[in-house]
Amino acid sequence: MLLGWISNFRSASRRSILLSLVAIVFAGLPIARGAEATLDVKNPPGSLIARGPGNMKILFGTPPQTQAGSGTLVVALVPYDRDGVLLGDPIASYRQSIRFTPQGADQSVNIKIPRAGLFAVDAKLIASGGETVASKRINIAAIVPRNTPPFSDFGVVTHFAQGKGSPDIVLPLVKAAGFSWIRDEIYWDRIEQKPGAFAFPSSYDEYINATSKFGISPLVVLAYGNEKVYPEYFKGGQSFPQTAEGRQRFVRYVDEVVRRYGAKVKYWEIWNEPAFAQIGYPDYVALLKAVYGQIKQRNPDATVIACGGGGAGGGPGGDCFLATVKDGALEYQDAVSVHPYMSPHIPETGYPTAGGAVSSVSIPTVWPYLHQLLDQNPKAGGRRVQLWITELGWPSRPASDGLNDASQAANLVRSYLLSRRYGGVNAMFWYDFVDDGRDESNREDNFGMLKNDLSPKPAYVAAATLSATLGSRSWNSALVDDADVKIYQYGKSSPVIVGWTTQSVGRVVSVHVPAGDYVQRDWQGVESPVTVAASDFKWTLGPLPAYLLPKAVAR
Structure with a gap:
């Protein structure tokens, strides 16, 4: 009301004088605080994960305060228990005085992590009157130091091609957890935006080069169609090339990619989750044959992975491989991939199938079935087509599905243990490494081992402990x-x-x-x-x- 009365003054100079007088009057009066604010954590991304116990500095950014005066920043270090549940009592507390300012202020707190494990840092900014004016909870971790090589058969899915995350920050975290593979993409419509003119985004070069720098093997998916540049060839489902002309242009894109990255990328997956019900197996086989020959011409030592994980949504995942064999494409693939998601079911039992080759989709049923299927269909000279699980994962949300951070961590570790137990798989990739978003009600946002801000979830700590403990033991x-x-x-x-x-x-x-x-x-x-x-x-x-x-x- 007062500000409305002041605004009736037509002279800007008079309004300015009155506002100054009001500020002087109110400066000596207590001003009610609004709703509780959030403390910022200003640590560099990835720095909330330590390699072993020790000191960790956490930098908090306190919100602006309308009142001058002092307060106290109270920080508690709270551990997780053996069941992945956050305990109620802290094992350490820290208190630091802080001055309230209109601009806010930064305050660092040195926390001593006494042992390996996952911890919550509970921080509260308390005014002199005792009320909490801002708070923050964030996870930190000290992972078990690893003196063994990364798991040669375990990988994770990243999304660098989608612009998510810095390779120089994310890949060291991948390696620290013990993974030796990442799976990512090179999208056709990003590198050919005018017919016949290929230009590679610098972000693609950065993530491919970073894998070499950190000693991580990349598996690259070649996809999808390019409807914007070639609308006449890509009108079907998934913009899949279903004509000879469309396939010819897809093969040219593949050739450009392999020519640029073939010295550093040896594993290529053809498409991601093809919608076979829409495109049909014959069209996929026609593309596979053309692409296989072009990749091998550029790099005879490359591994070409067929099926793109498709065919696993309602069954064990062998449908695509059998179709490629039937259509004469057995010699045009070095490996086959499936995506046998089971969430929210557990990996030991999965979910039942109706009329499938196996009674349920689970690791104890699918792994042996696919291994036997590939053994029964060798390539020329008795060579066996490899089996790759290029996506498998459980989200940590939503709670309405009975999912949480602890169940995600349990399913992750048990999946890798079971995969090695039943064997036959060259590599299994967890989907995915970092949460895609921050909406806890959206399951697609919560598949990561790390939260979107790169703070650790139980799944990351559990994976690091698994790799440090199990090593290469079969x-x-x-x-x-x-x-x-x-x-x-x-x-x-x-x-x-x-x-x-x-x-x-x-x-x-x-x-x-x-x-x-x-x-x-x-x-x-x-x-x-x-x-x-x-x-x-x-x-x-x-x-x-x-x-x-x-x-x-x-x-």
């Missing part, structure tokens, strides 16, 4: 292989025993292991000594896998 034996409990041994001379429950509740399980001294390690790397005096060890297990290592192995 599956050795099943100590317990019941429907609701899995205890497997990986490796023989330096074994690692891994156990979990397939149900959402924990239980105590008796397992036969040699007597001796062991180290128990949970999903986040927290360790405790265990002495097995008798041959039966009573092991408390839950959905998140735990590890039992002979003391000599754990050193």
Whole structure:
């Protein structure tokens, strides 16, 4: 009302004088604060993940305050438990005085991370009167230091071609977690925007070059159509090339890509999730044959992956491979890929199929089935077509589907363990590495191991612990292989025993292991000594896998 009265003065100079007088009057009066604000965390992206315990500096940006005076920045370090649940009590607290300013201020807090694991940092800005004026919760992590090479059979999906993330920031986090592969794209309509004129975005060069710099192998998807430049050839589903002319232009795009990146990229996947119900297998096979020959002409050592993950939505994923064999394209592929998503079902049991080649889509059923299928259809000279799982993942949201951060982490670790258990897969790629968005009600935004701001989720910490603990050990034996409990041994001379429950509740399980001294390690790397005096060890297990290592192995 007062400002409305002032605005009635037609003279700008008079309004200015009156506003100055009002400011002088109100400067000495308490001003009510609005709704609680959010503290900013100004750390460089990726710096909230440490390689092992130690000190971490967190830089907070406090919001502008209308009142002069002082307050207190209170920061609590809260751990997660063995079940991936955030505990209620902090293990450390920090208090620092801060001056309120109209511009806001930056305040750094040195936090000591006492051990490996995932932690929440709860920060509150408290005014002198005791009210909380701003707050923030963010995850930080100290991952188990790894002294083994990255997993040669495990990868993650990135979205650098979509402009999501800096390769120089993201790829070190990929490597630190123990992954040796990424899967990304080179989009046709981005590099040929005028007929016959090819120009590669600098972002494509950057991410391909960065994979070499960090020692990570890229698998690149070649897709999709180019309807904007060639509308006469791309009118069908997915803008898929369904004419000889369209295929010819797609092959020219492939040739330009392989000529530019073939020295650094050896693995090429043809299309992503083709809609076979719309385009038909014959058209895909025609494209596969043309593309295969062109890639091999440029780089005979390249690996060409067929099917693009298609054919797995309602079954085990062998339909595309069988169709390519029927249409004479067995010799035009070095590998085949599937995307056997199972969410929200668990990887051990998946979901039932109706009239399919297997009774359910799960890792214990699909992996052996596809392995056998490829064995039964060798290429010339007895060469076996490789099997690649180029997408598999579970989101951490929405809660309405029974999904959360802990269940995502459990499904991730168990999927990699089961994949190595059932074998036959050259590499499996988790979809995806970083959340695509921040909407917790949107499942597509929440498939990442890291949040959109690159802060860690339990899945990232669990993956890093898995890689540091399991290393290159292959599956050795099943100590317990019941429907609701899995205890497997990986490796023989330096074994690692891994156990979990397939149900959402924990239980105590008796397992036969040699007597001796062991180290128990949970999903986040927290360790405790265990002495097995008798041959039966009573092991408390839950959905998140735990590890039992002979003391000599754990050193």
